[in-house]
Amino acid sequence: MAERAGKPPSKKKPADKSANKAGKNGASPAGNPEKLQEVRAQIDGIDRQIQELITQRATWASKVRAAKGELRAAVEYYRPERESQILRRVLDRNQGPLSNEVLLRLFREIMSACLAQQEPLKVGFLGPEGTFSQQALHKHFGHSARSLPLASIEEVFQEIESGNADFGVVPVENSGQGTIQSTLDMFLTSKLKICGEVELRVHQHLLSRTGRLEDIERVYSHPQSLAQCKAWLRANLPHAEKIAVSSNAEAARRARIADDAAAIAGETAGHVYGLKVLAGPIEDRQDNTTRFLVIGREFFTPSGHDRTSLLVFVRDQPGALYSVLSPFAKHGVSMNRIESRPAHSGRWQYVFFIDVSGHVEDENVAKAMSELGEFASDVVVLGSYPVALL
Structure with missing residues (x-):
């Protein structure tokens, strides 16, 4: 049949030899239903083994409790130095394909769940829900710990001293803005001890109810976050009022009730308070990192x-x-x-x-x-x- 006028003759594309070779060697089972079923069966078997091993680990964790005797509370069983040693061995053994960060998160959650079988740790943080302090808490203790949102850094110290919380997580310094002085000042009078540290890569986002930048007349955020984003704010919202509040989550809570307000906070706060992301990340430094201290009584x-x-x-x-x-x-x-x-x-x-x-x-x-x-x-x-x- 003659080719239609005005169109070049069609050319048959050469076969993809690499794809054919991959199929013959079994590297790509997508075009082979039997091979795909075999791969899925292998994954199902591995999942069963993983579940059995996690069950065994939880059982042995209970035996550690029995070996230590009947102690007063979950805090009596928690050993941060032991957890650090376990996690460092996880990093030493890692040969991929999962990253170190992913493996650490997985093992942290397993250890957190095993520790919380009878009673979870109670950990105070600078609230409300959705702050970077809460993210640091989850990174260090896992999601099985019971998080206690508190109104101020001083209150975090007080709740641990009174025994209402086992540990606390408080910010102490930022890579761009320096030390959080209110945290350091608490150690001048408090008898609490530093039990650990957490480094959290901080991404700031501009959040609002409407999702329209032209609506914004004022911006709420923690003073540190306002300072971390001052160049972006100067370039994009030069006339908006900048209002410092006690935490980024508190900023998100205020922004959700006004169409002309926005908050600078993490994406987590946006999810918690139902806000839309106008822009982000908007921090002035790409390496913006906050260091948190874990505080306790011993x-x-x-x-x-x-x-x-x-x-x-x-x-x-x-x-x-x-x-x-x-x-x-x-x-x-x-x-x-x-x-x-x-x-x-x-x-x-x-x-x-x-x-x-x-x-x-x-x-x-x-x-x-x-x-x-x-x-x-x-x-x-x-x-x-x-x-x-x-």
Whole structure:
């Protein structure tokens, strides 16, 4: 048959040899119903094995409780240093295809569920529901822990001190905006200890009820989030009023009742409060990360990859800070962070918050601390705890 005028002769496409080869070797079962059924049967069998192994793990976790005896509450069974060791071994064994982050999340949830068989941990966080603090809580404790939304960082400390919460999760610093001073100040009077840390990659989104940028006359958010997005706000909402509130979730709660308001918060808050995403991520720094502290009532033993936080009161004399820091250098202890704050014990008196690598029971850390000498009027160990994994 002659080709239709105005159209080039049709050409038969060459066969895809790689696809044919894959089919013959069984690498692509989509075109072979019998092969696909066989693959699905293998997956079903693996699923049964996984479920059986999880059941065994939960059973052995119950035997750990029995071996320890009848303790008072779930917090008595929780060992963050042990969990850190388990999760580091998971990372060491990982050969793909799942990422380290995915495997950590899976194993964290398994451990969380096993621990919560009889009674879940009660963990306070800066609420309400949908804050980055709650995301950090889930990352560290898993979703089987009972999360307790609280109105302020101070209230998180109070609920742990009173025994109403076992642990708490509070923000302490941001990679772009620096330290959250209200958290550090709480350690000046509180007897609570730092039991762990969480690093959370923070993505900020602009959320509103209508989903129209032209409607927005005011923007609610936590002061840190407003600062993290100031360049974007200046370029896109220069005339909108910026209103600081206690948390990003509180901002979302306010934005949901007004068509001319928006909130800067995470996507989770948008889901919780039924808001639409106008833009995001809108943070000015691509590496925007917040570090959170896990606080509790006791110290824990070394995990092998630890950090120690200290509160050091320095005497007011020449060379005092240098003399305090020198022993750490002498004994090969790396200093991760130092921050000064008013000591609240007298005018122009300051205290230093210092983070160093290692556990207070490590020989080199113990030797360094014993040599702080007369230049430090007081040294308080706020905690030795496992370094955040990811």
